[in-house]
Amino acid sequence: MPTPPPSSPAAAGTSDVEVETLTAVFQVREMTADTDPVLCVLLGHDADGPWALPGGAVxxxxxxxxxxxxxxxxxxxxxxxxxLEQLAVFSDPHRLPGTRTIASTYLALVPSDVPTELPHASAWHPVDALPTLAFDHAEIVEAARHRLAAKLSYTNIAFALAPSRFPMSQLSEIYCAALGYAVDTTNLLRILSRRAVVVATGTVGKTGRSGGRPPALYAFADTQLRVTDEFATLRPPM
Structure with missing residues (x-):
């Protein structure tokens, strides 16, 4: 095959390009005992640097x-x-100083009852109260949150945020944290039962602080992502 002339695209691009991954890891967490659970993202930072998503060179x-x-x-x-799913590619030539770096970004979800051990340089931060983030990481968090909110409407993706068994009141709190607005527990159960997303386990949980009957426990029918209603949209209350 003849060597392409210098003016051709194959010979013109001589500058280095690096590829990195960045992941928005979400978990619904109770930050204090007296507040509702919130959607949190995992961030880390160097001693004097801004907070950043976990990532690195490929x-x-x-x-x-x-x-x-x-x-x-x-x-x-x-x-x-x-x-874990691929989110988007961030390829602005000037997104990082120095060598051009393309970021392949991901959305990762961790169930609320899964313990996590963090090194001193990492922490969970509510997505509604983020510190100053490095470069375009705030845009990546926002894109990941929008992806999650959209998929809560038409898939069973909440299985990746919920415990293996849960009362419906807890699941509605998880939806509320992820969507950013209140979700009615009774209506949520009706929708998810009709779509065969959640099933009753025949067991009950612990009575809450306010007393009353022990709540019925539910579980997700599947623990793999599937589309449940491709035209569905969960909308905030008017």
Whole structure:
């Protein structure tokens, strides 16, 4: 094959380009005993640097997904990432100073009852109260949150945020935290039961602080992502 002339695209692009992964890891957490659960994102930082999403360069012997999982594992000890999906590619030539770096971003979800062990340089932050983030990481968090909110409408993706068994009041709190607005428990049960997303386990949980009857416990019918209603939209109350 003849060598292309210098003016051709194959010979013109001589500058280096690097590829990194960045992952928005979400978990619904109770920040204090007296407040409602909130959607949190995992962030880390150097001694004097801004907070940032877990990520790093893609190794020569690794896929993008493998690199993303390795970077998360370096930031937190998590027993179970219930769901991981590619989010978007951020390729603005000037998103980072120096060598042009393209970011393949991911959304990762951790069930609310899964314990996490954080090194001193990492922490969970509510997505509605983020500190100053590095570069375009705030945009990535926002894109990940919108992706999650959209998929809560038409898939069973909440399985990756919920415990294995739960009262419906707890699941509605998880939806509320992820969507950013109140979700009626009775209506949520009706919708998810009709779509065969959740099933009754025949067991009951602990009585709440206010007393009353022990709540019935439910579970997700599937623990793999599936579309449940491709035209559905969960909307905030008017």
């Amino acid at each position: 190794a020569a012997d690794a896929t993008l997904e493998t690199s993303a999982r390795r970077a998360v594992a370096d930031s937190v000890a998590i027993a179970n990432i219930a769901h």
